[in-house]
Amino acid sequence: MNSEKASSPVNSSPLRPEPSRRFSVAPMMDWTDRHCRFFLRLLSKHALLYTEMVTTGAILHGDHERFLRHNEAEHPLALQLGGSVPADLAACARMAEAAGYDEVNLNVGCPSDRVQNNMIGAILMAHPALVADCVKAMRDAVSTPVTVKHRIGINGRDSYAELCDFVGTVKEAGCTSFTVHARIAILEGLSPKENRDIPPLRYDVAAQLKRDFPDLEIVLNGGIKTLEACQEHLQTFDGVMLGREAYHNPYLLAEVDQRLFGSDAPVISxxxxxxxxxxxxxxxxxxxxxxxxxxxxxxxxxxxxxxxxxxxxxxxxxxxxxxxxxxxxxxxxxxxxxx
CATH class of the missing domain: 1.20.120 (Four Helix Bundle (Hemerythrin (Met), subunit A))
Incomplete structure (x- = not known):
């Protein structure tokens, strides 16, 4: 999170209908702060925007108003949480709901050493029952949708059977929407940046997951760079999530509403x-x-x-x-x- 003092109070609003995940911008540390999200919303009215990952400790023991602060114009907006203690995640989900967020997402994909040591992020793919407990605790606490963003595996646990075990176990806890970063995470020896590039993209694995869990909403993430690619992937998946390309080339979002949501509004220059x-x-x-x-x-x-x-x-x-x-x-x- 940026360290500058926030200038407006946390917004609170009535519960909204579940957001569309047809197109979303990924949570990105140090990038998708509230200023970035306000700017991206000017380009697309329909894209679902995510906060940076915020840990439960930061919210529960830090300046929670700063971490939850957002502008009403940012909606539809999801809060991504990092944590693995069900009670803490439930408490943060309640705060997110009170602040007006449209979705609460659990990070099961971040590969950094720092979060691994706190049982946050991709390391949780080795503990599907714990992720299920976390999801259940949040779902029991709020009516806001609870979703999970994860990898297709981690080193040492990267078989398709283990991926299905993870998704199936978390599904039993009531999660119906999974955003799949179509790479494994290598938890030793690679930096977070390298983990976004070196493990090969396996769209075929994500597609098989959609075929085997047709009742689940499966959103594809990883390596998508154009709206043409988005349209192609939407033939297979329920949604697409863009990360670095949406940040480095944000004007790509200017045609999202027209090309992916059928809007007839003029494209903003x-x-x-x-x-x-x-x-x-x-x-x-x-x-x-x-x-x-x-x-x-x-x-x-x-x-x-x-x-x-x-x-x-x-x-x-x-x-x-x-x-x-x-x-x-x-x-x-x-x-x-x-x-």
């Missing part, structure tokens, strides 16, 4: 998106925040056109020495005109 973001930035500045807290997330908006390098320089380098940051923002926006 890059310049319009920045114009709509400007009041949000101005409010953040007025409450003592730094523009870089927000603009670091929009550098990819300049991807793919002449002037992109200047756009990124203005908002990543020049911004730190600008006496009038909003004027610099307007200068960057002028580079987007007609794009």
């Amino acid at each position: 890059r310049a319009e998106a920045l114009t709509q973001l400007r009041p949000y930035i101005a409010e953040h500045l007025a409450t003592g925040g730094s523009m870089h807290h927000i603009t670091r997330h929009i550098l990819g908006l300049g991807t793919g056109f002449p002037g992109a390098r200047k756009f990124r320089q203005l908002l990543s380098v020049d911004i730190h020495k600008a006496s009038d940051p909003l004027a610099l923002l307007d200068q960057a926006g002028a580079l987007l005109e007609g794009r």
Whole structure:
């Protein structure tokens, strides 16, 4: 999570209908904070957005209002939790529901050493009964949908039979929606970054899972880069989740509503998106925040056109020495005109 002081209270709202998971943006540490999500929502009204993973300890023993804070405009919005103590997860799920989140997701995919040592993330794939207990505790505590994001296995437990055992056990606890990162996680010897690239993608394994559990919602994650690929995968899966591509090339989201949800609303331009973001930035500045807290997330908006390098320089380098940051923002926006 970013360390800057949040500027608005936790939002609370009535329970909403279950969100569509046809297209979602993955939870990404240090990336999908509330500023990033507000920006992405300008590009797509229908994409389901996820928070960064937040541990139960951070919520229960830290500044829970900061960790749960979001803008009402971010919906549909899911909170991803990291933890393995059923009672703690249930308590956090209740807080998430009170804060108005549309979904609570349990992280069973993060491979980092730090979370492994706390029994968080991919290590839990070796403990399907514990994951089932966690899911049941959360489902008993809230009416908000509870989902799981996981790998297709971990080293030492990477057979298809073991994957089916995991999914089947967690299904018995009442989970009906699984987001499958179609790679195993190697828990020793690879960094989290390497775990996103080195283990091979196995879409075939995820597809077999959908065939063997046709009643479950199976959302595919891992290596998806284009809306054409999304459309192809949606012939097999119930939904697709994009991670790094959605962050580094966010303007991809501008056509999601039209191409994946059948919306007839006009596609927002890059310049319009920045114009709509400007009041949000101005409010953040007025409450003592730094523009870089927000603009670091929009550098990819300049991807793919002449002037992109200047756009990124203005908002990543020049911004730190600008006496009038909003004027610099307007200068960057002028580079987007007609794009």
